[in-house]
Structures are given as structure tokens and as C-alpha cells.
Amino acid sequence: MFEELSIKEDRGQVGIGTLIIFIALVLVAAVAAGVLVQTSGLLQSQAESTGEDAQSEVGNQISVVGATGTVSSSSVSQVDLVVKKSAGSDPIDLSDATIEYTSAGASQTLVYDSGNANGNNFATTEISGGSATVLTNTGDRVEITIDTDAAELEGGNGIAEGEEVQLRIVDQSGATTIYGVNVPDSLGDRSYVTV
Known part of the structure; x- marks a missing residue:
């Protein structure tokens, strides 16, 4: 009986550790996603600006x-x-x-x-x-x-x-x-x- 209790306790501790690691991974993924969204927005605005400049160079004659x-x-x-x-x-x-x-x-x-x-x-x-x-x-x-x-x-x-x-x-x-x-x-x- 005691052996079964210790096994259940071990399982509980392993479950909490896994949950903590999972939450940490989710937080890291959220931060990385935020950085990617911010970078893509910056690249999009630079691409639009470059496109407008190129269009004026070609269009203004x-x-x-x-x-x-x-x-x-x-x-x-x-x-x-x-x-x-x-x-x-x-x-x-x-x-x-x-x-x-x-x-x-x-x-x-x-x-x-x-x-x-x-x-x-x-x-x-x-x-x-x-x-x-x-x-x-x-x-x-x-x-x-x-x-x-x-x-x-x-x-x-x-x-x-x-x-x-x-x-x-x-x-x-x-x-x-x-x-x-x-x-x-x-x-x-x-x-x-x-x-």
C-alpha cells in the first residue's frame, strides 16, 4: 500500500514539473511571437516606403x-x-x-x-x-x-x-x-x- 502511495506522489510531482515547463514554454513562445509580429510590421512599413520611393523614381519623368x-x-x-x-x-x-x-x-x-x-x-x-x-x-x-x-x-x-x-x-x-x-x-x- 505504501508503495502505491509513493508512486502516486511521484506522479504528482512529475505532473507539476511538466506543468511548470509547459507554462514556461508557452510564455517563451508568446514573447517570440510578439517579437515576430513587431518585426514583420516594421518590415512591412519599410517595404511600403521603399515601394513608394521606387514608384516615384519610375513614375516621375x-x-x-x-x-x-x-x-x-x-x-x-x-x-x-x-x-x-x-x-x-x-x-x-x-x-x-x-x-x-x-x-x-x-x-x-x-x-x-x-x-x-x-x-x-x-x-x-x-x-x-x-x-x-x-x-x-x-x-x-x-x-x-x-x-x-x-x-x-x-x-x-x-x-x-x-x-x-x-x-x-x-x-x-x-x-x-x-x-x-x-x-x-x-x-x-x-x-x-x-x-
Whole structure:
């Protein structure tokens, strides 16, 4: 009889130990689940933010409608780009944009200046839409002026006949538009050329 009692007592003690271990495991699992839920929420918000940024970089595009070069002593001394925003783009503020000017003899990063264009700055002029810097609607047009005489480091003689320049326009969202300026092989006696 005593043996049976001791066996029952042993079983009771084993049962309490197992219950304590079970409760500890449940508590550890609950804490781990809480950490996983918090981490997944943080990752989801970061993914949404990254997605929005990527969408604005792809969606916000500047379209070059036309480009004209001002001829001065057998080279193009100034380039004027007429730009608009692409359909579906958010408003684009050109005062926050940069233009990376790359040619055979120069590499400059131009920033906006409300005054005149020079070797470090580009200027804008309103054509239609009510603002000289912000493209709100697809019908808005702004002219960007780049002084290529000042931007060219070697000699400051603008872009010579037959040369090419790459303009990389980066707006405030990081979206990039690349435009290649190609000067005709012969400028002749013209004052303006399409580039």
C-alpha cells in the first residue's frame, strides 16, 4: 500500500514539473511571437516606403519637348531645353533638380539659380503654366537654359561642331531623364540650331 502511495506522489510531482515547463514554454513562445509580429510590421512599413520611393523614381519623368542651341563663333554657346512632365507624374519642382553635364572636355553638376545660367548653375523660364520652376500639369512648359561656354572647362568655347554632350536631369524624387545634345557637323552661318 505504501508503495502505491509513493508512486502516486511521484506522479504528482512529475505532473507539476511538466506543468511548470509547459507554462514556461508557452510564455517563451508568446514573447517570440510578439517579437515576430513587431518585426514583420516594421518590415512591412519599410517595404511600403521603399515601394513608394521606387514608384516615384519610375513614375516621375521629365520629357524634353525640344532643344535649341545658340551658335556663337562656330560652336554652341548655350543650350535651351523645353521640358514638360510626363503623364501620371507628380508635380516636378525644377528648383530642386540637378543637371549632370558630361562632354569630352567637361563634367559638371549644375544646380538651379533664379538668376542667369553659368558654369555651375542652370536657369529656367516659364513658357506656359504659371511657374518658372514647377511642372504641375502635362500642359506646363518650362525652358531650361544651360551656358555651355561656362560649363566647358577647357577653353570655355561651348560645344564644337560634331560634338556630343549628355545631360542627365535628376528631379527631387530621384527620377532621371537623360538627353543627348548632338551638335550638327556644320553650323554654317546659322544663329540657332536644333540639338
